[in-house]
Amino acid sequence: MTLLPFVALALLGVPLFVVLGAAALVATRDAQLDSALLMVEFARLAASPNLVAIPLFVLAGATMGHGGAGRRLVRFFNALLGWMPAGIAWVAAASCMLFTAFSGASGVTILALGGLLYPMLKDEGYPERFALGLISSGGSMGLLLPPSLAVLLYGVVAQVDIGDLFVAGLLPTLLLFVMVGSYAVRRGARGAPRHRFRWRELAAAARAGWADLLLPIGVVAGLAAGLLTVAELAACSALYALVLETVVHRTIRAKELAWVGYEAATLVGSIFVILGLSLGLTNLLVDAQVPMRLLDWVVEQVHSPLAFLLWMNAVLLVVGCMMDIFSAIVIVTPLLLPLATHFGIHPLHLGIVVLANLEIGYLTPPVGINLYLASQRFKQPVLTVFRATLPFLLLLLVWLLLLTYVPALSLWNQGMHGAAAQLPL
Amino acid sequence: ADAYVLKFATLAPAGSTWMKAFDAWGKELARASQGRLVVKFYPGGIAGDEPDMLKKIRFGQLQGAALAGHGIGEIFPPARILEAPFLFRDHAEIDAVRARVLPAIEKGFRDNQYELLAWMEVGNVHFFSTRPLANLDELARRRIWQWQGDRFIAAFFDANGWAAVALPITEVYPALATGLVDTVVSTPLASIALQWSGKTPYMSTRAMATGIGAVVVSRKFFGGLPADLQALLKRTGGPLSQRLIADTRRDDSKALALLARRTQPMTAFQQVDLAAQAARARKTVEALEAARYLSAELDRQVDTALADHRRGAD
Amino acid sequence: MPRLLGALRQLERALTRLELGVALLAFAAMLALSLADIVGRNLLHATVPAGDVVLRHLVLWVALPGAALAAAAGRHLHLDPANLAAWPRWRRLSAIPVNLVAAVVCTFLARAAWAFWLDEWRHPSGQAWLAWLSLILPAAFALLTLHFLLRAVLARDVKTP
Numbered sequence A: 001m002t003l004l005p006f007v008a009l010a011l012l013g014v015p016l017f018v019v020l021g022a023a024a025l026v027a028t029r030d031a032q033l034d035s036a037l038l039m040v041e042f043a044r045l046a047a048s049p050n051l052v053a054i055p056l057f058v059l060a061g062a063t064m065g066h067g068g069a070g071r072r073l074v075r076f077f078n079a080l081l082g083w084m085p086a087g088i089a090w091v092a093a094a095s096c097m098l099f100t101a102f103s104g105a106s107g108v109t110i111l112a113l114g115g116l117l118y119p120m121l122k123d124e125g126y127p128e129r130f131a132l133g134l135i136s137s138g139g140s141m142g143l144l145l146p147p148s149l150a151v152l153l154y155g156v157v158a159q160v161d162i163g164d165l166f167v168a169g170l171l172p173t174l175l176l177f178v179m180v181g182s183y184a185v186r187r188g189a190r191g192a193p194r195h196r197f198r199w200r201e202l203a204a205a206a207r208a209g210w211a212d213l214l215l216p217i218g219v220v221a222g223l224a225a226g227l228l229t230v231a232e233l234a235a236c237s238a239l240y241a242l243v244l245e246t247v248v249h250r251t252i253r254a255k256e257l258a259w260v261g262y263e264a265a266t267l268v269g270s271i272f273v274i275l276g277l278s279l280g281l282t283n284l285l286v287d288a289q290v291p292m293r294l295l296d297w298v299v300e301q302v303h304s305p306l307a308f309l310l311w312m313n314a315v316l317l318v319v320g321c322m323m324d325i326f327s328a329i330v331i332v333t334p335l336l337l338p339l340a341t342h343f344g345i346h347p348l349h350l351g352i353v354v355l356a357n358l359e360i361g362y363l364t365p366p367v368g369i370n371l372y373l374a375s376q377r378f379k380q381p382v383l384t385v386f387r388a389t390l391p392f393l394l395l396l397l398v399w400l401l402l403l404t405y406v407p408a409l410s411l412w413n414q415g416m417h418g419a420a421a422q423l424p425l
Numbered sequence B: 001a002d003a004y005v006l007k008f009a010t011l012a013p014a015g016s017t018w019m020k021a022f023d024a025w026g027k028e029l030a031r032a033s034q035g036r037l038v039v040k041f042y043p044g045g046i047a048g049d050e051p052d053m054l055k056k057i058r059f060g061q062l063q064g065a066a067l068a069g070h071g072i073g074e075i076f077p078p079a080r081i082l083e084a085p086f087l088f089r090d091h092a093e094i095d096a097v098r099a100r101v102l103p104a105i106e107k108g109f110r111d112n113q114y115e116l117l118a119w120m121e122v123g124n125v126h127f128f129s130t131r132p133l134a135n136l137d138e139l140a141r142r143r144i145w146q147w148q149g150d151r152f153i154a155a156f157f158d159a160n161g162w163a164a165v166a167l168p169i170t171e172v173y174p175a176l177a178t179g180l181v182d183t184v185v186s187t188p189l190a191s192i193a194l195q196w197s198g199k200t201p202y203m204s205t206r207a208m209a210t211g212i213g214a215v216v217v218s219r220k221f222f223g224g225l226p227a228d229l230q231a232l233l234k235r236t237g238g239p240l241s242q243r244l245i246a247d248t249r250r251d252d253s254k255a256l257a258l259l260a261r262r263t264q265p266m267t268a269f270q271q272v273d274l275a276a277q278a279a280r281a282r283k284t285v286e287a288l289e290a291a292r293y294l295s296a297e298l299d300r301q302v303d304t305a306l307a308d309h310r311r312g313a314d
Numbered sequence C: 001m002p003r004l005l006g007a008l009r010q011l012e013r014a015l016t017r018l019e020l021g022v023a024l025l026a027f028a029a030m031l032a033l034s035l036a037d038i039v040g041r042n043l044l045h046a047t048v049p050a051g052d053v054v055l056r057h058l059v060l061w062v063a064l065p066g067a068a069l070a071a072a073a074g075r076h077l078h079l080d081p082a083n084l085a086a087w088p089r090w091r092r093l094s095a096i097p098v099n100l101v102a103a104v105v106c107t108f109l110a111r112a113a114w115a116f117w118l119d120e121w122r123h124p125s126g127q128a129w130l131a132w133l134s135l136i137l138p139a140a141f142a143l144l145t146l147h148f149l150l151r152a153v154l155a156r157d158v159k160t161p
């Protein structure tokens, strides 16, 4: 199968899910398989309890957005942090990271927070491209923080202690936060005004926006306390947003609710058809053992741990482009583990590097889902989003190199309780 | 001649007790057939949950799979009588009864488009929980995982009034980590292989049943093989079954001993009235017979074989 | 001819109203089931039978009608590196081939979804009635086909992008 006709279709403006579908149909026929298998995979969208959270968070976001929560929050954060250099950029980065971890790194961040943070950054005079890039890339940056599903999944597949893995991810995440924040101070904040801090304005802004602020805080607190699951919190968020905007603020009339639902449903629909069909494509890759062969090839070329890590990064970046993170973890990790053991690489270090690689895969075409989520959410062409995220992509690559060649960043906590997690079976 | 490729899926992760046996079996098949029969493995659930594997077999992407009770229930539900709670007292009873009813089960698989190559076990079934259990009534307030679509387990949970959380097995680990599920029914060996045991510091020490498993290929694939390769598959099935059962029992009891040291017992299970539980299980079996899920005829065969064995053993 | 176009436009409007109705009902059902589950589990220690499985399937009942709505509104994710959409002549010229390609692909996907659904129907996993929930797959891909066909005809005289 040649990729050229599909690339041409995509460049001519044929919907991406149609291009993915066409590619999947042709690949299915080439592999002499039944096309119904694509739908077996598509139907697995109804298998994950965490996926339930996406439509509900989208609904919550659409409701808040329609009800003017963005304006109220901009005012509040202005009052709180406007005096700092690049203050709102720091807040945007931190909240994106936290939210990504809590929402299972499924792209929910861009949908749930994008509608709030994007206008904030723009109203503050940040370059549009910077704002777009920060939020699009921020949607994957908290991948290593608890209770990220990606980390959980890696721990299951690699049989590494999840707690250790989360501890190993803390310093790398902090490092990335500082890198992004510093970039914001240097690059993004040039046009942003700096304000004097005023208590009175802060109090007034808080009075107007406290109910809006309660939503993200409630989500974070609810998950941290372990009271509700991600999907349950998403349902609560949606109900809360609906009650807030129709009953408390009365910014949305009953008749407008259909419009809010329409916005949310089209957004969810355009994402899920792509997700569903890429599951089908992933199944074809697994069936043809493509990811396995890619790695076989690497083994032939590689003779030292350093070279192995370099090759691994290269291969994982390619895999990250072609697959969603959850399939990639499930498929690639079991193949990497024996190699890593062979080269004497600590399983925790390996885990952090693998996850960091796949995190970058959120931002790389053609299957960099965050590019498309942001494109859809902010009504910008995908290539514009890609250009906007490029500086952040470069930052992430530098970060990845640091994680790869400075194992201490991931293993600083080791030595206290060595490899006690391994069971003798 | 072209090689016949058997694409074979299992939930067992690479490096587990089960995958080691399958790998050896695959090598043996390739060797004995001089490369005419090649097995491609898709381990660790990369082909999806067991119902997904069976769909992929029906649509021709896969030709075979190693299944636990849930998957077996999607092919030939009556075979699940062998994992009814509190039916058998020890492995010897299981072995004696299985020997008697296996021909009927093989026929059941064949009538439903599958060739049964090897019978296996997944270990002894225990409760694992993130929390202690003071009395059995508390279970009604727990979030117990139930394998999505598993009518057999659902019937037993219903009979006990437990509100289960239905999930594909691939979703259980994150569900345990996020609190969507707090209690699972599993075997020590599977609990360790799937890493669930790290999340469940409490375990019931008394086994309820022994989980069943089967190595199957589709009739379509089997029927398309030349006679000598069919014979080869059937011939290697016996030794594979023996190895799988022996290895599983050995590693499962090792796993139980290990977990007994690392977990607290769920004390409520130690005060269970066994006779009452067995009676309730019997009632559930009868309900499943009435619903045509289990076969009354096969169940009588099991009862007879068990009674014969107990007479001989006592 | 104008009368035919008018009828087609009405058909499109009726379809989108139906799809929006389904998506809104599915949203409402998701919220209701979630709430019932939270309250039921934590306070009453009882749950809606099969409620969790239905809830997960409702994701498809929101997303797939949503995808059909997105097709009618031209809101599906697409690339436009050369910014061709800014050129009205290109929009008019490309409407027919682009939407026809999409309609053909969706036809094949609908056929695949139908084959999948027949298998679900014949080999149900768990309760048999759950198979009805996956009927949305073939239905939605058929609707997508219809929408792209309608767009191929109607997109020529659309004023707003």
Ligand code: NA
Pocket: A050, A051, A053, A054, A103, A104, A105, A106, A108, A230
């Ligand atoms: Na999620």
Ligand code: NA
Pocket: A319, A320, A321, A322, A323, A324, A325, A361, A362, A367, A368, A369
């Ligand atoms: Na990706």
